[in-house]
Amino acid sequence: MFWGLPTWERKARCFLCVFGILLSVYALHVELSKESNPDYRAVCDLGESVSCSKVFTSRWGRGFGLVQFLVAEDHFLNQPNSILGIIFYTLQLSLGLSVSPRAAMLLVLSSWVSLAGSLYLASILLFVLEDLCLVCISTYVVNLVLMLVNLKRRSGLAVAREKAE
Numbered sequence: 001m002f003w004g005l006p007t008w009e010r011k012a013r014c015f016l017c018v019f020g021i022l023l024s025v026y027a028l029h030v031e032l033s034k035e036s037n038p039d040y041r042a043v044c045d046l047g048e049s050v051s052c053s054k055v056f057t058s059r060w061g062r063g064f065g066l067v068q069f070l071v072a073e074d075h076f077l078n079q080p081n082s083i084l085g086i087i088f089y090t091l092q093l094s095l096g097l098s099v100s101p102r103a104a105m106l107l108v109l110s111s112w113v114s115l116a117g118s119l120y121l122a123s124i125l126l127f128v129l130e131d132l133c134l135v136c137i138s139t140y141v142v143n144l145v146l147m148l149v150n151l152k153r154r155s156g157l158a159v160a161r162e163k164a165e
């Protein structure tokens with residue numbers, strides 16, 4: 001049996017993923033600008049401890065601060081976190097087009113990974129950098145709501161399957 005996706009889900013996913021990509025692209029822009037010009041002031045740099053560029057250019061801003069334990073700090077694998085974010089939201093957007101049960105499973109699975117990543121980055125933000133990064137916190141919220149959308153889709157799928165039997 002084939003059924004379309006609910007309109008609300010399509011709209012919510014589209015909005016969340018586009019918003020997530022915009023946040024990631026902005027984070028990437030700020031990081032690259034700050035790295036080439038230390039005097040650069042980003043819109044999200046509101047104060048000494050409310051600074052996003054300080055966070056993005058920290059050692060945790062690339063490869064989650066973990067990849068540099070495996071490869072050199074300037075290795076191409078040590079990409080900014082925001083690149084991973086762009087890949088993640090693009091994946092959520094494109095997988096979201098598919099109605100297959102396997103897609104629903106992969107969406108929930110990658111969402112769990114992103115929540116684990118968010119929790120890790122949030123604790124670095126809170127306990128290590130002690131900085132209020134508004135762009136970062138917004139991405140955690142996006143990831144959380146995206147998870148709710150994905151869980152809702154999976155449970156909706158189970159109900160549809162029961163009805164079909």
Ligand SMILES: C/C(=C\C[C@@]12O[C@]1(C)C(=O)c1ccccc1C2=O)CCC[C@H](C)CCC[C@H](C)CCCC(C)C
Nearest residue numbers: 024027056060061081085088110113114117118121136
């Ligand atoms: C802008 C963004 C996150 C913001 C930020 O990472 C930034 C930029 C950063 O420099 C930083 C430094 C220190 C502490 C916190 C932070 C962050 O907060 C996007 C990622 C969002 C999300 C956490 C991505 C999760 C990706 C999954 C790990 C991928 C799994 C799915 C794969 C199958 C593709």
